Structures are given as C-alpha cells and as structure tokens.
Amino acid sequence: MIKISDPRKLLNISYQTRALIVKMLSAAGSGHTGASLGLADIFTCLYFNELNHNPENPVWPDRDRVILSIGHVAPVFYATLAQAGYFEKSELFTLRKFGSRLQGHPGLDSRLPGIETSSGSLGQGLSIATGMAIVAKKSSSDIRVFSIHGDGELQEGQIWEAAMAAAHYNLDNITAIVDLNGVQIDGPTREVMHLEPLAAKWQAFGWNVIGCDGHNISGILNAFRQARANSGKPSVILARTIMGKGIKTIENDHHWHGRAPSPAEAIEFLCQIEEIFRDELAKI
C-alpha cells in the first residue's frame, strides 16, 4: 500500500476515522467510544504510513502483523481497516449486530479481512505477537509485529510474562504500542492500580522505550521511525493520549470508556469533531 507521509493528509484521515467511529457506535447503540477516539491518530499513522501491508491481499504472507490486544477498541480498528480499503465502509454500520463480521470484540472466525487474531480478554496480545515474532526470526523473515495495548491492560500479569520473553529472545521485530490515556473503567489508573514508573518498568524488562504524544502526527511517525531503527531488543511506544480525543465534552471522562453516543449526541459530537479538526489542522 502506498504510504502517506503528509501530516495534514494523515490528520484528515484520522478525523474521518473519528467521525466514522461516532456514527458506527451510535448505530450500534453500545461499544467503547473513549479509547477508540483516543487511538485514531496512532491507527492512522500505523496503517497509512508505517505498516507493510496490502488491503487487496489481506493474507499476503510477508505482511506486517497487527495484533489488537485491546479488542474493545474494535471501532477504531474496523474504521481504519475500512478506510485503508480492507472492506466497504458501509459495513461499519453493522457493528455489534447479529450476523455481522464486525463482532463487538474482533473474532477471527468472522473472516473480516485485516483481523489477525481474536481478542477481548485483556493481556493476551503481546504473547501472540511474541510467538509470531519468534517464528519470523527463525524463518529469517523481515516482517514486523505491532501489538496495541491499553495502559489499564498492563495490570494483567501475562503482559509482563510476554515482555520478559520478547526481551529474552531479542525480538526487535516487535513494536508494542501502549495507549497511555490514564483512564480505565473504574476511574484514573493512578487510583485503580498505579502503573508508574512505566518507562522504567519496560526498561528494566529489557525493552527499548520510546515516548510520544499520541495526537501529534509527526511525533507518532517519529516514534515509529525510532522503533524501526532499533535493533537487539523489542520496542515499546508509550503514547500519551486523551481518551475521547476530538470531542471536547467527553475528553478524559472515564464514563465514556464503554458508552456509545445516542443519535442526538452523535450529531453534536460530529460537529465538535469537525471543529477540532480545523483547529488541529491549523497547528500543522
């Protein structure tokens, strides 16, 4: 797929994705709005710039693999896949409906193009990425494996089992991305279960730690570049994000973790997204 490097074009795609997320969640009547909106910029940079992939041939053996460990952000995942051309955007509005390929949390058995694994039970994706990366190394393949995590998800012990293994096997073909929005269902992560010092934790586990602003397109691209240039150890990008980014009235509000907008709210949210997009574009 042709890579887009112009930050203005990428920002445009990510705000289109945000609008799609609001529309599809409103149509679904349930789902995870906050983190989906917060990850739109990172997904856009990943799928439209960083990834080696071919939406016309989703099972191309040499494609980079994306393991969505936090299955609940399926809306941003599906919207990005549709934007990249894996399937028609009209299918996005079947999200969470009976018979849909767009399951509430991604299911491999739905056969939706672009899905590499089922996910929804937190903490499992980094192990899957590790298994893939081990095989890639042993087969001398240069494919890279990207896994996407939430900060609350790092409370799962399995993440650290996998972190240990990936460093043990020097899996520099893994890039883990942590959505550091500081919020989980019960409230702020620092109150629910403190995670800091997070960078030091990953470093102590033998990882190359990269920090970035998860809403600054150039910053995200730069973080991916650093991960690509790194060798000898796996990389983790700690991306600071705002849950609900793009809709001022819901930003950082943990009540929007697992809530979908009503049709009336959706109309208001779409107006806000349009406005914020113009503001953000003016900054580039």
Place this chain on the structure above:
Amino acid sequence: MIYNKRENRPTRAGFGEGLLEAGLQNHHVFAIGADITASVGVDRFAQAFPDRFVSLGIAEQNCAGVAAGMALMDKTPVFTTYAVFSAIRATDQIRISICYNNLHVLIGGAHAGISVGPDGATHQALEDIAVMRCLPNMTVLSPCDATQASILTRMAILEEKGPVYLRFGREAVADFTPPELETRIGKAQLLQPGNHLTLIATGHMVWEALKAAEMLSLKGINARVINMHTIKPIDTDAILKAAKETRLIISIEEHQVSGGLGSAIAEVLVENCPVRMERIGIPDCFGESGKPEELLDKYGLTAEKIARKAESIYRTTQISS
C-alpha cells in the same frame, strides 16, 4: 487375558516419542518448554531440534499465547506442562487465543490424575478433561498406555486440525496395546467383548478395567471393556451399542466424576438410551499425598475395587429386573 503386558512405561514417555517422530516428519512442528521439559517428555525433541524448541520458563499463560502466535504463522506448536498448569492455569488463554481462533495447537497435560501420588492435591489434575471438553473446537485425547500415547501424539500433531488437548500420566504403567490394534481419533476401541455389563475406561484406568473384567469372568460375569481414548468427540455409536447390548455402563477415570468421561457418557445415554450407569472416579474432592496405589485404592480405582463394585451393581440390577 488376551493382552500381553510389556515392561511398564509411563505414558509421558510415549508422548515424548510421538512428539519426536512428528518433529522428524514435519519441520513446522515446534515445542514450547515451561521449565519442566524433561519431566513431561519434551527433552528429546529439544535435543534433536534445538531450533524448534522455545523455552519460555514458568509462564503458562504466555506459553499458550506464544503457541497461538506460532500457529497463526502456520507452525504447529506443542505446549506441554503439568495438566494443572496447561489446562487449568492457562484456560482463558487456551479459550480465546487458541480455541476461538481455532488454531492447530497441541496442548499436552502431563501428570494427570490421582496417580501423580506424593506431590499431592495441587499437582493432581482432576478437572482438566471437564474444562477442556467444553471448549468449542477442542479435541480431547486420553491414551491408555505409552504405545497409544505415542500414536495419538503423532496423529494429533500431523493429522488433526484445530486445538487438541492430550492428557497423560506420570507413573510407569502397563504398556499393553498390540501394535496391530487400530487407533483412530474419535473411535473407541473394543478391547474385550462381553454382554453382561460394559466398563468404559480412559487413560491408566483401561488396564485396571481389563484386569477387573478378568476377575469378573471368574464369577461368571462377562464384562465388555471399551478404551475411550478420545473423550471429545465422543464415540456415541460405541456407547449406544454397549448400552443396548449390556444395559449396564460403568465409567472409570482418574478425574472428577463431574464433567469428565463419566459425564460425557451420561450425556449420550440420557439423550438416547437411558440405562443403569455408575461413574467411578474422584467424588468431588481434592486429592492428597500418598503412593499411587494407596490413592487409587482409596478412590476405588484399582482392578479389585472396580470388579467388586461392578459385581455388586450387576447383581442388584439382576435382582431388580
């Protein structure tokens, strides 16, 4: 008895042989180590194919996930540790990362059953069949001796699709299945004909059932003996044939009587041909330390106890009918 007993061998040795053979035949087979590699019979594979052995330490949840990742890259991973750790500790990872993805992964459950002995309750897997059996896409195997463990391991790796759970034991037990005996996944083996009652056993209990049948024959009771080496998919035809022809079914397993082989058989009988049934196994309790033979005796899992119980139930059913 028609079966010649060779030198006693643990079923884990058979598993190790089967894994090694599968590794020789197919270079996409990988083995994952969870620290107790030699104890579970994976050491020979690790020595023969160091490039295809991945040590992950004491981290079973990660092992299951890494296995899923390997299978998604078209490899056939084998993840083996004690059954209490593979089947039970990593259940959610097996459910989501392996079964929901319907990946061809062989999950080995070593040291299954009460005959683990002195290690005690924490290490005696008595619930693994129940847990693995109810997972969609999963096949559940429980070979009766080392020879069959080797055959089923090879078949599970090379011929099956989707996730497979294979349980085996620790102790050296009778190795008796003749090489000419056909083993097919999903097809129970009729080891001894009989028309008075049927003993359906799995794992180590098959040999005990054969010995029990011999004891019963001295009392004029002809016991049919079936080796249910595949618990899922269960061989419904063999169960129903036995039910119709003998009217009394006794299940024998080193597992809780709830959820395991006995339950699987009961489900078939209740829906199709209700007959008198008795489940011999662990009666909803945890195990304890002791010699394997002491523990087997306590829970009625020796040939003598099985024969005594079978005779008693048989006589009662004769009186009542």
